[in-house]
Amino acid sequence: MNKSILLALGAIVVAGVAYVALAPGQSADTADAAPPAEGAPMVEVALPGSLSSTAQMGETAFNAVCADCHGVNAAGKMGFGPPLIHKIYEPSHHGDMAFQIAVQNGVRSHHWSFGNMPPQEGLTQSDVMAITAYVRELQRENGIE
Template sequence: MNGRNLVIAVVLLLGAAVFFFRGIFTPDQPATGAAMVSVTVPELSGPAQDGEALFNRSCATCHGKNAAGQDGVAPPLIHKIYEPNHHGDASFRLAAANGVRAHHWPFGNMPPVEGITETEIRKITLYVRELQRANGVY
């Protein structure tokens, strides 16, 4: 092995060691559960009010009051990532029915929501969309 290859090998080993030990020894940040975004709640339509009650029953435990997310628990749905052009209404239905593999946030996978119907998911989605519009996410 010539000198150049040895230097490259040492640099690669050191880089791998840094990533390895950083992952082991970096303490996880504790989940605070604090709201991740500030949400303005508009005057909701009747169907969205129904959706709010369903959201509070089935989704708020993780996604927080008014879908503001919870630090260390679950993301806010009042966020540009969830605008209809990126995550359409079908995404909400599929997430509730099947769960979601983590891909935008570091919260881990979302399990399916137990005991929720298609009609209830539609009402919840309407509620979230009205919140999004009122908060400039649409």
């Protein structure tokens, strides 16, 4: 092999090792960070300057029913439930109807290892629509669309 091919292969190997060592979304400073403590938020959430009136109602319902597992501002809660401010829950993957179905029927664990989510009692379809509006506004503020 000639020298330029060897240099190109070497560069590819170095780039591959760097990619694996610093997975997307990590920096050298966070690559060695310890996981969050039990009950701690799993992600940092930027809050919008204001919420629509529907999202405000959703925030109230979310705090009353969902935050015990999904954390304050849907940041997740280590050991309890996943963050909803996460690319997995973007509208193109988990549409708004997925929230209705999850509340009504529960959800089998499939993206995270928190166990199954049971159906949630006491929420109307309107409540879930408002919660969904709240989560979607938080997601948009955090670049998830």
